[in-house]
Amino acid sequence: MYCNAEQVADALPWPALIDALDDIFTHEVNSPIRHHHHLSVSGDPDATLLLMPAWIEDRYLGVKQVNVFPGNTARGEPGLTGHYLLSCARTGRHLAQFEANELTSRRTAAASALASRYLSRDDAQELLMVGAGRMARRLVPAHAAVRPINRVRVWDIYPESAATLVAELKEQGYQAEQVAADDLQRTAGEADIISCATLSQTPLIHGDWLSPGTHVDLVGSFTPSMREADDEVMRRGQVFVDTRAGALAESGDLIDPIASGAISEADVLADFFDLCATRHQGRSELSSPDEAITVFKAVGASCEDLAAAITAYERRSR
Incomplete structure (x- = not known):
């Protein structure tokens, strides 16, 4: 399953998302410190890879990947792109991929x-x-x-x-x-x-x-x-x-x-x-x-x- 930004918004109406956040903080969620990795890009400023994992044992495993490439601005391209991968935490099977900008914006507002x-x-x-x-x-x-x-x-x-x-x-x-x-x-x-x-x-x-x-x-x-x-x-x-x-x-x-x-x-x-x-x-x-x-x-x-x-x-x- 892949959801673009519009589909992410449609799948996350405010009442449901707010209630989901209220619930997640009552569960034991493993959420390691965010990973930062720097990449050299020829002719451009260094790029950054951000990885943000979290999982509930035996249920779901997720990781957000955000790519920050400052050199894209001069080319008229987005400097930041991201996606979210959701998997089963019992089998590791990939379940869904979501466009991360909308997912992040909506959960922040929620x-x-x-x-x-x-x-x-x-x-x-x-x-x-x-x-x-x-x-x-x-x-x-x-x-x-x-x-x-x-x-x-x-x-x-x-x-x-x-x-x-x-x-x-x-x-x-x-x-x-x-x-x-x-x-x-x-x-x-x-x-x-x-x-x-x-x-x-x-x-x-x-x-x-x-x-x-x-x-x-x-x-x-x-x-x-x-x-x-x-x-x-x-x-x-x-x-x-x-x-x-x-x-x-x-x-x-x-x-x-x-x-x-x-x-x-x-x-x-x-x-x-x-x-x-x-x-x-x-x-x-x-x-x-x-x-x-x-x-x-x-x-x-x-x-x-x-x-x-x-x-x-x-x-x-x-």
Whole structure:
């Protein structure tokens, strides 16, 4: 079985994918550290091969392969390609191959929605989308799958990108509007959920902008040099992550405020393993839950890819 990007999207509706992620964190999944390998390419910058395996014994074995070839940009070709291979973990038999960009984008957005289900207010209606790229187009419907979102505001460093996304959202039936370049502070203070998906290396969201009850979803900052939120966001917020090991090692949004003393590792209250197994109840367990500011920081995990691949395979095999 091979599924292209469109088929992957069709096989992973938001409710099913969000539930699959909720379930995978309650199982024993083997997920070794991501493998990095560098390749020399004649006349081009070095390329990188990334391998991300994960398996559930006696059930499924999966591996995501991502090829990063920077030299392709000059030739007008994609610099990044990837695929996901799913096999049987009892026999090793190959079961399916999936286009990996869509698989990864959808499971990333679904992880944010799963966190929102635990951490945002049940009545959250206004979403501020910071960033207007590929991920934003998936984060908006993912969040709307778990909360009654009736208004979406979009800000991007490039206003024309925000305008394009707003037009698309309106066509899809959302009440959407563009945030002016200099109006991010006011809009952030009015939002119930702020979702950030950018490549920023300097904070975009500031803690003193946030109103009580806000949920902040940080999707970018997947390297130590990247930031989407300042130290005050982390100091004021009740902080949750997808996985402690990954988020604490890879994201500047946590590494920097820990280094500055704004927070400590102990201030990370729970990860998905805790939330999905109900060892932590999320917002409802916090003091003054209606007023608490919650922050979710994700960097991704191979078990999430595996959950998405299993879900797509089983739904396509019916």
